[in-house]
Amino acid sequence: MEEHKLSRRIFLKSTGGAAAVVGTAGAALVLGAAQAASPAGSTSTNLNYPKRSVGKAGGMPVNQAVSFSYPDPSSPCVAIRMGSAVPGGIGPNGDIVAYSTLCTHMGCPVQYEGGTKVFKCGCHYSMFDAENGGQMVCGRPPKTCRACCSSTTRRPTPSAPSASTG
Ligand code: FES
Secondary structure, three states: OOOOOOOOOOOOOOOOOOEEEOOOOOOEEEEEOOOOOOOOOOOOOOOOOOOEEEEEHHHOOEOOEEEEEOOOOOOEEEEEEOOOOOOOOEOOOOOEEEEEOEOOOOOOEEEEEOOOOEEEEOOOOOEEEOOOOOEEEEOOOOOOOOEOOOEOOOOOOOOOOOOOOO
16 A cells, blocks of 8 residues: 555544545545434544545555554554455455554554454453454453444445444
8 A cells, every 4th residue: 555645534433433435446545534423312422534545445465454544643553455355344345444553442552463363452462353343352442443444435336335433
């Protein structure tokens, strides 16, 4: 992913909803706003962040974390092309996911391990499943990994892809 023109929008912090956009082979991977409606009485807040292209979906390697930051330079994230469609996946094949790399427990950095397809936190040994929406496999955090996905500009399916965080 050489192209790093992020026009901006959402990256859902722990309770928010993020949206990224991944297009077909030549289209740009773009983070964008997911304007999820908050139910009445909800304590969550969704913020509108500008759209931001983070690279070309077609150029992403399979099962390798591609780093970027969103919505600001101090918010590290990775996008991963899993190689087959996954829940919440975006892009032409529904196989691209993106997450914050800050642990939902106490904010330590998590590392993606391609062999097991999980994120591991070295601080308290929590693990999160990259193929299942960042769901915690084991550990202390009360939440799943924060997703920063998903919608696609030219996805071949008629449904509008979206992803939420936990
Ligand atoms: S900070 Fe990651 S498990 Fe505690």
